[in-house]
Amino acid sequence: MQLSVLPYEERLTAPRSWWLISLLVGVSMALIVLPFGILPMLGGLVGGTAAAAVVASAYGSVRIRVVGGLLIAGEAKIPVTALGDVEILDAEEALAWRTHRADPRCFMLLRAYVPGALRVKITDPDDPTPYALLSTREPKRLAEALQAAKAAA
Numbered sequence: 001m002q003l004s005v006l007p008y009e010e011r012l013t014a015p016r017s018w019w020l021i022s023l024l025v026g027v028s029m030a031l032i033v034l035p036f037g038i039l040p041m042l043g044g045l046v047g048g049t050a051a052a053a054v055v056a057s058a059y060g061s062v063r064i065r066v067v068g069g070l071l072i073a074g075e076a077k078i079p080v081t082a083l084g085d086v087e088i089l090d091a092e093e094a095l096a097w098r099t100h101r102a103d104p105r106c107f108m109l110l111r112a113y114v115p116g117a118l119r120v121k122i123t124d125p126d127d128p129t130p131y132a133l134l135s136t137r138e139p140k141r142l143a144e145a146l147q148a149a150k151a152a153a
Contacts, residue, residue, distance in 0.1 A: 007067055008145035010136060012111045014060030022052035062109065064134055066145040069153050071120070073109045073134050080149040084121030088139040091115035097133055107132040118142050 026049025033044040065072040069080050089097060094117035098110060107129050110117070114135040121131045136142050 007065075008142055009063060009065045009067070010138060010142070011063050012060060012114055012135060012137075014056045015113045018056040018060070018113075019053065022056050023049055025049065025052035060111075062111070064109065064136060064142065066142070066149050069149060071132070071146060071149075073107070073132060076107055076109070076132070078122065078132065079153075080146060081153050082122055082124035082127065083146060083150065084123040086121075086143045086146055087119040088143055089117040089119055093117075094133075094135070102133075103130050106130055109134045111135045120146065 026045045026047075029044035029048025030041045031044075033040040062074050063072070064074075066080070071078045071080060071083065094115065097117065097119060098108070102108075105128055107122075110133065114137055116136060116139045118134045118136050118139045119131050120134070122129050134142070
């Protein structure tokens with residue numbers, strides 16, 4: 001396998017507001033256990049904040065990469081030779097493909113806080129998946145990396 005000409009890697013990190021929400025979850029936990037005393041309140045603050053931060057971090061740790069002739073999106077690994085046309089979607093089109101235009105057989109890696117997306121047709125006749133719909137902050141750059149990887153393959 002060859003490395004792609006334009007390597008691409010993107011982490012779909014959670015927005016900053018989610019970290020504030022993690023702190024508010026901790027404050028809520030502290031208020032819930034406040035009747036039991038100061039130490040349980042501090043434990044609730046630290047524990048609630050930590051638990052919410054772990055959830056936000058895990059949800060925002062998903063990556064999209066083009067490397068070694070593969071499109072790696074989360075747990076999916078798709079050879080670039082099995083990919084067809086690439087369509088860059090703005091926020092409105094991405095919403096349509098997430099909802100009423102969606103094919104239940106498609107592969108979706110979506111994050112609601114990322115408005116743009118890329119729709120990539122899957123041309124492998126042995127794969128029933130018609131396309132992959134990927135949330136991305138840089139759809140043009142991802143499309144270019146996929147095209148370069150297909151040309152190099």
